[in-house]
Amino acid sequence: MLPFVGALFAPLLTRVMKHNAGWLLAAVPLLVFVHFAGMLGTVGSGAAVSAGFDWAPSLGLRFSWYLDGLSLTFALLISGIGTLIVIYSGGYLKGHPHQGRFFSFILLFMGAMLGLVVSDSFLMLFVYWELTSITSFLLIGFDHGREASRRAALQALLVTGLGGLSLLAGLLVIAQATGTTELSSLLGSGDALRNSPLYLVALVLVLGSAFTKSAQFPFHFWLPNAMEAPTPVSAYLHSATMVKAGVYLVMRLNPVMGDTVAWETILPLFGGVTLAVGTLLAVRQTDLKLMLAYTTVASLGLLVMLTGLGSDKAIEAAALYLIAHSMFKGALFMVAGLIDHETGTRDITGLRGLRKAMPITFVAAMLAALSMGGLPLFFGFLAKEEIYATLGSPEGWQAALLIVAICGNALMFAIGFAVALRPFMGDATKTPKAAHEGPISLWLGPVVLGAAGLAAALASPIAHRLFSSPTASAVAGSPIEVTISTIPHLGVPLVLSGLTVALGIVAYLGLDRLRAAMAGVLRAIGWGPDQGFDQVLRGLLRLATGLTRIIHNGRLDIYMTVTFIAVAATLLLPMVLFDELPAMPYVPALRFYEWGVLAIAVIGVAAVVHARSRLTAIVSLGIQGFAVALLYMLFGAPDLSFTQFMVETLSVVILALVMTRLRLAPTDHRPLRQKLLDMAIAGACGIGFALLLLKVTQMPFDDRLSQFFNTYSKTIAHGRNVVNVIIVDFRGLDTLGEIAVVMVTGLAILALVRIRSKKTEVRPTVAEEA
């Protein structure tokens, strides 16, 4: 994908061209935009573009993409707004030492986001989903010198990352339930998922990811905190694109998961609560960006609510609002950044009378705010009309949704104008920097987006044909024609709109009092999910530290004890529990020398146990090993015994060397109780192995492999020694892996020895302390 390539070269270009690189780099998303715009005709007629290639066919994994109305609208929003954002950040971060890195991150994000919306296979969807979380983390934490920035970045990463895991689980459940790993075939599967017993599990998991990503209550807290990011990031990721990924997911899955009681309860409920909470919290803020951030939360809630309602009208409304919101919110954020950039503050209480100083910004802001407020002639108006058309004749508890929607919209209206109108009116006040109009790179974005909101509404038949209808159709899963136009027509929706606007004006005028009231309420509550997040995180850290202390306590003997108890348990428990104990073996008549070898082995073991010094114990262990090697020899495994001899010799040598190096006390000084425990564990392991081997030998022996190897070892592989032929020829790849392991182990031991040799000079070894 093009943006990734762009990201690679961005730092270099920026070094050469300074902030002007933004203009050139904007060509990347522009090209993508043009490319996707070229598909408008095909997709608009209801067809879907899809392609891909096999990646791991044996696992049913494909690298494939799928483009229908919904994906295409998203792709165009991402690349279109992306173009403006890249230009904007060229001006916004002018002279910033890490501007190149910033461009790189933002292009990376763009690539990930595009990948997300065009993904067909679940795996790709998940990978891109996580990529957007990671790039968002990088962008929020871009100003990594600041504590708040780092905290916000981490918070966003953890919350959305948690959602990502939930998505992975959800997708796996869906794949399990329907047997497909591709969205395109999933969409064609009809009721398969809805009727599956796993439906509810899948729904909860998928919604978990969508709600965290799209900042639905109670996960909304990360989004306002993410405003620590530079404004272009807030405008792009946290209003226009990334946070809509959750909405995208919900919309995408609506045809196969929607239209159930659970869906139509959970989504409107969470969406409605988010809408209410978002707008109320927005009122509380005085920072331009934070006000916008909370209205974004509210808008996302509105989108989720509409998608959840699931009627054709609701989906039309969701599609329209999705497009409208991306445009006006992106523009307003850029305006907020512009004001911040040119005046040095974005506190609404200190900003007045900027309209003379910043006329272009004022126009752009008003265009966006009019759309946000849903006034006629703007795209936001269309969206709002459809919303009220959906909720206009409420049944039962949907009336609550209508009230929430009206109040929410009214408050958003108020806040939109508080951001776009209030700073510009009245007498000029003193600001940290003398207010002046920004350069073209800064005001281009908001003006274009604001004007687009107007143009799209005026040319609504074209906009509907190209964007709204295909999007709505894709969300609904059946063709929908969006017909609404800007000419107001009398009816319930218009009345409701009027009511909203009236309420909005009242709220705008009384904003200061409302804010004070909200502040009082919030103080009274005193606790929010944001603090909750910190508490959970602290608890988690404490838990992790505690666990590590218990498990990883630095005492080798405890590690060994635990390991061998586990080994003994794995060996013995299944056999005992499932009643698979082997029958008592028949003892063959052994020759006297075979008894002799066995006796040597037993003596060796006895000597180990009785040895007074460690060195004697090691050598005695060698005796036992040699005896076993002899047994191999006697019973027809010369290769094995050969190797066993060598391994025994070397291990005795190396163990002896290690022992002398560790400067251990020459004798064993464990207390008796410890000795008995260790003995019991060792005995359990030994008995476990013996029983397992007996059981295995008592199974019917399948000798097809041995026959094959015996037959073909000479003819195919030119060797009479079957064992060796297997090692170097038939299973050569295994051996290659094994010797690689041998070598890596050798390196690791070498490193360990080196580290220890340095440390021993400073302080006594841990083993000695123990």
Added chain:
Amino acid sequence: MQTLIFRTATPFLTCLMLMFSVFVLLRGHNEPGGGFTGGLIAASAFAIHGIAFGVPVVRRALYFHPMAIAGFGLFASAVAGLPSLLFGMPFLTGLWSAPSFFGISVDLSTVMVFDIGVYLVVVGSFTSIALALEDREHD
């Protein structure tokens, strides 16, 4: 270690063991033996030599760092799998040829290269562990 007998016997022992290890390596395809066993024998030879004469002597005699030897072995084994690709066969398929030297037919194969690689990895890894452990006796 300062035992006279040990110090006198060690050079012969080392030579014998090294020769034997190569012998074991080469006969491996038809008789008990092979790269792994051979490698272990050679590694113990170096370990013994190190105990008798000190690590620096062995390091000088080896010339290469033992880990480098192991690395080369791994490389050789991996490369031994490549020629079969040229003939359109799967990776690591054994190729054989039997050129005759002075009238004696000798079986040569990529499998042998592979086994020599195994041998070198084992020699290198175990020798470097043993030497590293012995080395610390002197510091």
